[in-house]
Amino acid sequence: MTVRIGVIGTGMIGRDHTRRIQQVLAGAEVVALSDYNPDAARAVQADLAPAAQVYEKGEDLIAAPEVDAILVCSTGATHEPYVLAAIAAGKPVFCEKPLATTADGAKRIVDAEAAFGRRLVQVGFMRRYDAGYVALKAAVDSQIGAPIMVHAAHRNPTVPEHYLTPMAIHDTLIHEIDVLRWLLNDDYVSARVLFPRKAARSHGKLRDPQVVVLETAKGVLIDVEIFVNCHYGYDIQCEIVGEDGIAKLPEPMAIQMRLDAKLQNPILTDWKDRFVDSYDVELNDFIKAAAQGTAAGPSSWDGYVAAITSDACVAAQEADGEAVAISLPARPALYN
Numbered sequence: 236m237t238v239r240i241g242v243i244g245t246g247m248i249g250r251d252h253t254r255r256i257q258q259v260l261a262g263a264e265v266v267a268l269s270d271y272n273p274d275a276a277r278a279v280q281a282d283l284a285p286a287a288q289v290y291e292k293g294e295d296l297i298a299a300p301e302v303d304a305i306l307v308c309s310t311g312a313t314h315e316p317y318v319l320a321a322i323a324a325g326k327p328v329f330c331e332k333p334l335a336t337t338a339d340g341a342k343r344i345v346d347a348e349a350a351f352g353r354r355l356v357q358v359g360f361m362r363r364y365d366a367g368y369v370a371l372k373a374a375v376d377s378q379i380g381a382p383i384m385v386h387a388a389h390r391n392p393t394v395p396e397h398y399l400t401p402m403a404i405h406d407t408l409i410h411e412i413d414v415l416r417w418l419l420n421d422d423y424v425s426a427r428v429l430f431p432r433k434a435a436r437s438h439g440k441l442r443d444p445q446v447v448v449l450e451t452a453k454g455v456l457i458d459v460e461i462f463v464n465c466h467y468g469y470d471i472q473c474e475i476v477g478e479d480g481i482a483k484l485p486e487p488m489a490i491q492m493r494l495d496a497k498l499q500n501p502i503l504t505d506w507k508d509r510f511v512d513s514y515d516v517e518l519n520d521f522i523k524a525a526a527q528g529t530a531a532g533p534s535s536w537d538g539y540v541a542a543i544t545s546d547a548c549v550a551a552q553e554a555d556g557e558a559v560a561i562s563l564p565a566r567p568a569l570y571n
């Protein structure tokens with residue numbers, strides 16, 4: 236079966252996912268496109284999916300009989316209504332992170348999917364599909380003993396002026412919030428945020444860098460440095476300290492050079508390159524499950540937990556280093 240996919244939001248990642256489906260992956264084709272800016276949808280149609288129908292409204296694309304499954308790749312604040320409409324239509328939906336910009340919004344999605352009674356939603360937490368993180372999880376599960384501490388860093392070379400202090404949580408830390416919970420098979424109980432002096436390259440409305448300290452139910456202490464004006468490159472670090480040893484996320488493959496009297500390893504500068512393979516694997520998982528009328532991978536429950544944790548971290552940014560408690564409601568049976 237070829238899964239007929241409609242893509243809502245044809246900006247940077249919507250275009251890239253369309254390219255994947257049309258040119259890299261098997262088992263699916265993009266038959267419909269929609270964007271708030273119709274010219275963006277038409278440009279993607281012209282470049283990548285000439286047979287696709289362009290819809291002015293995302294809601295009409297979701298309802299279209301030729302669309303079996305939906306990708307929501309629009310701006311974060313617009314995800315919730317599209318995901319709810321896809322669930323109401325009984326169609327599998329892949330939603331880019333964040334699932335919703337508030338915990339209440341994510342809960343509405345969880346409630347709708349649980350009431351529907353079958354998984355339909357996959358959230359775009361692609362790091363769970365990254366070969367390095369998969370190997371790290373195997374080491375944590377079976378080699379280094381029970382985890383005690385995690386040291387992580389999420390560094391971007393630069394961010395635009397519209398990137399404000401809470402975005403370091405909602406837009407950036409959200410990846411660690413999901414992947415560390417998955418790596419440790421644990422949930423968070425509190426968050427603290429500490430700010431060193433502001434880096435000189437941090438623009439006026441942004442406090443950068445910051446350190447988020449998360450504590451888990453099993454007593455693991457996690458520190459994540461978020462530094463989005465680090466200048467030198469796009470750098471993701473993760474080290475897990477266990478009872479018997481330490482496991483570290485591998486560096487991306489790079490040619491080592493002996494050149495000009497230096498031993499050199501290049502560092503990536505663009506997030507699109509760092510996780511390029513994992514985007515392929517996550518969408519492949521979506522296509523396989525959608526062909527069976529369901530969804531796999533990171534669930535709307537995971538998206539909801541990430542939203543609750545993000546809200547706590549944003550509150551912690553204003554709490555002068557004090558801990559903000561995180562408590563989760565009961566998990567519906569659908570997500571056990």
Ligand SMILES: NC(=O)c1ccc[n+]([C@@H]2O[C@H](COP(=O)([O-])OP(=O)(O)OC[C@H]3O[C@@H](n4cnc5c(N)ncnc54)[C@H](O)[C@@H]3O)[C@@H](O)[C@H]2O)c1
Nearest residue numbers: 244245246247248249270271272308309310311313331332
């Ligand atoms: N998983 C990842 O690593 C990753 C990476 C980048 C972006 N993202 C997520 O993907 C989403 C899109 O990011 P992007 O970088 O492609 O942004 P972008 O700004 O390049 O594209 C967003 C597109 O959504 C369209 N849009 C806005 N409101 C809309 C609406 N109501 N209906 C339909 N279309 C609408 C815009 O016109 C634009 O074309 C964001 O939620 C972002 O967090 C995830």
Ligand SMILES: O[C@H]1[C@H](O)[C@@H](O)[C@H](O)[C@@H](O)[C@H]1O
Nearest residue numbers: 389391406407408410463506
């Ligand atoms: O939307 C991007 C993307 O999610 C990247 O993976 C992350 O490193 C950036 O901080 C964020 O702005």
